Amino acid sequence: MMRLFLEATIKIAILIGGLMTAAAYLVLLERRVAAWVQDRRGPNRVGIPLTKISLFGLGQPLADGLKFIFKEEYTPAHVDRWLYTLAPLSILAAALATFAVIPFGSVIPPIGEGGPIPLVVAPGVDVGMVYVFALSSMAVYGVILGGWASNNKYSFLGGLRSSAQLIAYEIPLSLGILGVVLASGSLRLDTIIDQQAATGVWNILVQPLGFVVFMIAAFAESARLPFDLPEAEQELIGGYHTEYSGMRLLLYLIAEFLHMVTAAFLIAILFLGGWHLWGLTGSGDEITLFTAVLRIVVLTVKVLATIFFMMMVRWSWPRFRFDQLMSLAWKVMLPLGLVNLVAMAFVVEYRQWFAGTGTWAAVALGWVVLIGSSVGMALLAPLSSDNRPRSASEGAARQQIFS
Amino acid sequence: MKADDPNIKWIEEPQLGLTGRMYLPLIVQGLTTTTKHLFGPKVTVSFPEERPLIENPLIYRGVHRLNKDEQGRVKCVACFLCATACPAHCIDIIGVESPWPDREKYPESFTIDELRCIFCGMCEEACPVDAIELTSLFDLTGRSREEMIFDKEKLLSVYDQTKDAEPMPSVRLGITPAHRGMEGQH
Numbered sequence: 197m198m199r200l201f202l203e204a205t206i207k208i209a210i211l212i213g214g215l216m217t218a219a220a221y222l223v224l225l226e227r228r229v230a231a232w233v234q235d236r237r238g239p240n241r242v243g244i245p246l247t248k249i250s251l252f253g254l255g256q257p258l259a260d261g262l263k264f265i266f267k268e269e270y271t272p273a274h275v276d277r278w279l280y281t282l283a284p285l286s287i288l289a290a291a292l293a294t295f296a297v298i299p300f301g302s303v304i305p306p307i308g309e310g311g312p313i314p315l316v317v318a319p320g321v322d323v324g325m326v327y328v329f330a331l332s333s334m335a336v337y338g339v340i341l342g343g344w345a346s347n348n349k350y351s352f353l354g355g356l357r358s359s360a361q362l363i364a365y366e367i368p369l370s371l372g373i374l375g376v377v378l379a380s381g382s383l384r385l386d387t388i389i390d391q392q393a394a395t396g397v398w399n400i401l402v403q404p405l406g407f408v409v410f411m412i413a414a415f416a417e418s419a420r421l422p423f424d425l426p427e428a429e430q431e432l433i434g435g436y437h438t439e440y441s442g443m444r445l446l447l448y449l450i451a452e453f454l455h456m457v458t459a460a461f462l463i464a465i466l467f468l469g470g471w472h473l474w475g476l477t478g479s480g481d482e483i484t485l486f487t488a489v490l491r492i493v494v495l496t497v498k499v500l501a502t503i504f505f506m507m508m509v510r511w512s513w514p515r516f517r518f519d520q521l522m523s524l525a526w527k528v529m530l531p532l533g534l535v536n537l538v539a540m541a542f543v544v545e546y547r548q549w550f551a552g553t554g555t556w557a558a559v560a561l562g563w564v565v566l567i568g569s570s571v572g573m574a575l576l577a578p579l580s581s582d583n584r585p586r587s588a589s590e591g592a593a594r595q596q597i598f599s
Numbered sequence: 600m601k602a603d604d605p606n607i608k609w610i611e612e613p614q615l616g617l618t619g620r621m622y623l624p625l626i627v628q629g630l631t632t633t634t635k636h637l638f639g640p641k642v643t644v645s646f647p648e649e650r651p652l653i654e655n656p657l658i659y660r661g662v663h664r665l666n667k668d669e670q671g672r673v674k675c676v677a678c679f680l681c682a683t684a685c686p687a688h689c690i691d692i693i694g695v696e697s698p699w700p701d702r703e704k705y706p707e708s709f710t711i712d713e714l715r716c717i718f719c720g721m722c723e724e725a726c727p728v729d730a731i732e733l734t735s736l737f738d739l740t741g742r743s744r745e746e747m748i749f750d751k752e753k754l755l756s757v758y759d760q761t762k763d764a765e766p767m768p769s770v771r772l773g774i775t776p777a778h779r780g781m782e783g784q785h
Contacts (some may be wrong), residue, residue: 235636
C-alpha cells in the first residue's frame, strides 16, 4: 500500500514537472518555428543570466515566466470575481488530470519485490479513453466560465464560439477513436498500444481515414489553427482570455499548450503505435532497463513530431470561417467517421480473412476507403456553402431583400 | 455603390477541381510551402554582431558630419542656408568674421540637436559649399539629451571617422582647389 502510494507520488511529480517544463519550452518552440517559417530567426538571445552565453535562446521560457510572475495581478472592476478566478484554475486542473491515464512509456523492470512498474499514474483504468474524454470536455467549462465572468462581449463571443466548436467536434473525435477501440477491443490506452505492438501494424496503416478524422477533430478540440476561432486574435482581440493578465493568463496559456500535448499523446498512442517501433523496442512486457528507456524515447519523439506538425500546420492554412467549421464537422467529418467505423467493423467481423498475410489486405482496404470516401465527399458535399452573389442581377435582388 | 452599378466588374471565379474539393491535396501543397520556408534563407540581421548591408552609403541619411577642406579647416562659411532649410529647426550656428582670406565668415559654433533632427537631408541639399553631409552611421545612441546635441568638434570628428568610406563630393568628382579658386573669383 505504502509502495503504491510512493510510486504514484513519484510518477505524478515527474509528470507534472515534465509537463510544466514542456509547456514552457513548447512556447519557445512555437515562437522559433513561427519565425523559421516566416524567414526570421526567432528568440535566440536569452541564455544564462549575467553572461553572454545565449544557448539558442533556451533561457527564454524563464524570462517569459518571470515576466508573467512580476506583472500586476489585475482584476477588472466589472468581472464576476469568483468565476473569473475559478475559470483558469478549472481549465488547468482538467488539463493536468487528463494525464492520469495517459502512459508516457511502457513499463520499467521491477525494483525490489513486486512486478514491473507501468509508466502511467493510474495504471489499469479500464475506461481510460472515457476518462480522457470526460476531462477534455471539462475544458469547455474553463473557456465558457472565463468568457462569461469577464463580462466583455469579445470574451463572451469567444466563449460561445468555443462551446459550439468543442461540442461539435467531440463527435468526430469519438468516431475516430471508436475504430481504434473496435480494433483493439479495449478502452485502456496501454492495451491499445500493446495490441499495436503485438501485431506490429499501427492503426494509422489499417485505418488512415480514422486517423484523418481524429487528427482534424483533435486540432479543433485543442483550438489550434486552422480551428482557433475561440481566440481568433484578428476578430475577437484575445477571445475568452481578453480580460486576463499576469498569472491567470499564464494558467490559460499553459492549459492551452497542455491540450496540444494531450492531443499529440493521443495521436501517437492511438494511431502511431505508442512506444512501439519495428525492430527496435520489442513488443512484450519482458524488458530490460535499456529497452524501457528506449520505449520512453520513441514515444517522446513521436509526440514531439506530432506537436511540430501542429505548429507547422498553424502557418500553412488560413482559419476557417465559423459556418465552414460547423459544416466541416457535421457534413464531412461525421459521415467520414461513420464510414471508417463501418470499414473497421467489417475488418473485425471477418478477421479470419485478414489474419497473417491478410493484414496487407486490411491495410489496402483502409487506404481504398480513405481515398474513396474523400473523393465521394468532394463530389457530394462541397466544403463551403458559398452564398455570395454571382452577378449584377443577383446582387441587386439580394440588396432589395435586405434593404 | 449599389449592386447593379455598371462600374462593378463581375468576375466568374474559377471552380475548384476534384483535387481542390478533396482538400487533402491542398493541405499537402500548403505544408510543402511552409516546409520550404522552414529551411530557406533567413532575412533577419543579427544586429550587434552583424551589420546591415547599406546599399549606397553616399545617399544614406544617417548622422551628420561637417566636412573639412584640404588644410583641415571647417568648410562651412556660416551662410545659414542649412539652418533656414531645416524643417525641424535643429541647426544652430553662430557665424563670426573669418580669420582666413578666402571667405568672409566661418562658424564659431555649429550645433545640431540630433534628437530634433528628422534626417530629411535638406541641409545637405541646401549647402552651397558641400560642408554639411549625412553619413551612413545609423546606430546613434546616447544616455542624455545633452549628449545628443552635437557641437562643431563632434561633427568634425564624425567626418574624420567616415571620410575614407564616404568621401566628400569634391573628392569623389575630382575637383581640385584650383577649380574652386576660379569659382571664388566670380
